[in-house]
Amino acid sequence: MGKEENYKLNRDKCAYGHCAHNHGYGNGHHESCVSLVPIFNHLEDEQMDEIVEVIKSSSYKKGEIVYSAGDKSDSLYIVRSGRIRIYRLSESGKEQLVRILKPGDFTGELALFSESIHESYAEAVEDTKVCMITRSDLQNLLMKFPSISLKILSEFSRRLEESEKQTARVSTEKVETRIASFLTECVNKKDGSMEFVLPMSKKDLASYLGTTPETISRKLSELEDEGYIRQGPHRKIKILDLDGLYDA
Amino acid sequence: MGKEENYKLNRDKCAYGHCAHNHGYGNGHHESCVSLVPIFNHLEDEQMDEIVEVIKSSSYKKGEIVYSAGDKSDSLYIVRSGRIRIYRLSESGKEQLVRILKPGDFTGELALFSESIHESYAEAVEDTKVCMITRSDLQNLLMKFPSISLKILSEFSRRLEESEKQTARVSTEKVETRIASFLTECVNKKDGSMEFVLPMSKKDLASYLGTTPETISRKLSELEDEGYIRQGPHRKIKILDLDGLYDA
């Protein structure tokens, strides 16, 4: 479990290594995640100050578990740096990768508003720093600054849309199609460039797409043989025929 | 498309057949859905009045489409009576059932807060009445009554949790397990009773669980042969061995 400190106490002392990067950037918010994440960074300085008051900070070493299924959930976690893997274990014990959090993303939402038990696991993929807000503090903030709710609602609806799309994909498309559309989306996110690095291991990709590493490996080879893509070392992938990939 | 009327103008005239059921129930809110749905019914009467002002009402005959993928989305739809099927069409043209809305449920959320194009289809399963609030009206309400946001956030997080669970199920469990856990949940919702009616056709169930009607039919027969359940007429199902079903 990560060490937890009251961030308020440290906000001007820069007790963390990462602060070095933030020195001299202007206003006093750079030291916390408040000014970094989309759900808060639209607020006025004074409002941010109020949030900073209730935020706690915590860090996790690579491989550490942030929370487990069954844990009581009473905080919202916001990633400040690093990456967090969110996954589930099915009844039959298989792992299913739900999503990977990057800086600015948050998790812990489910339990904040409805139930209070986590159903998924959160694991630091690399050394990771997070900000935490407790349920009650957050609810106070939401009542006080309704615009935060709108931001979170916006993020929720985006995520819901994505999750439902993912369900539809896994339940109606065959593996090859799922892989193809995943690759296509990687390109879209890269905005044009036909070359990119897979955002996760093929093992995780298999888990995310609802298949096995063996099948991923085979299907990628097939796509390569058919001339749609080329695989480089270190998970590098180059799309050779985007349109062909779509139809495949 | 359903006929649309400004509900405000009619709220005291009872232009709708259903109003007959509501006459004489006490306060003036029973005629609209405001007092019926969880996201609004916790408010004060005066606040509800304000919402009633901006609500429009609309009704759809069985089989009518409420919205289609690709339509611009600018309203939240709240089901007042009837049922609405939400489904997606995959790139390969297959239909995937996302959820079925009952009275009190809402949809249209995605586009209200982030994108503005529907990715799914909404179809009235039976004659259905809905209340609608436009995006801008809703956003005003949310800023004015922050507690509404909390309700919607709560519903979103519940739905998100459910959707992610569904994704995990479809991607890690085999069909028989998915069916078994679906049946188990039907029992849980019925709170104890081991007998219930499938909430949808087996065709829709197949689409919801990511399989085919043929497979559903076969697996249910198998479960029956193995003594876990008994199928009655009219989609009636009785669970004979709940624990066995869990492990199967």
Next chain:
DNA sequence: CGTTAGGTTGAAGAAGTTCAAAGAAAGTGG
């Protein structure tokens, strides 16, 4: 009461999983 949509059943074939084994990459500690 006939028409249409939903449901069942069989048989054949496709798609994906599993297991085993070996090779490649990444992390660990000297």
Next chain:
DNA sequence: CCACTTTCTTTGAACTTCTTCAACCTAACG
């Protein structure tokens, strides 16, 4: 920086699960 260990990845082959198609049956609906 190297050697070592661990984890990830690839490949083959047997096997399982599920889909598909076609036929037939049954319930729902105008």
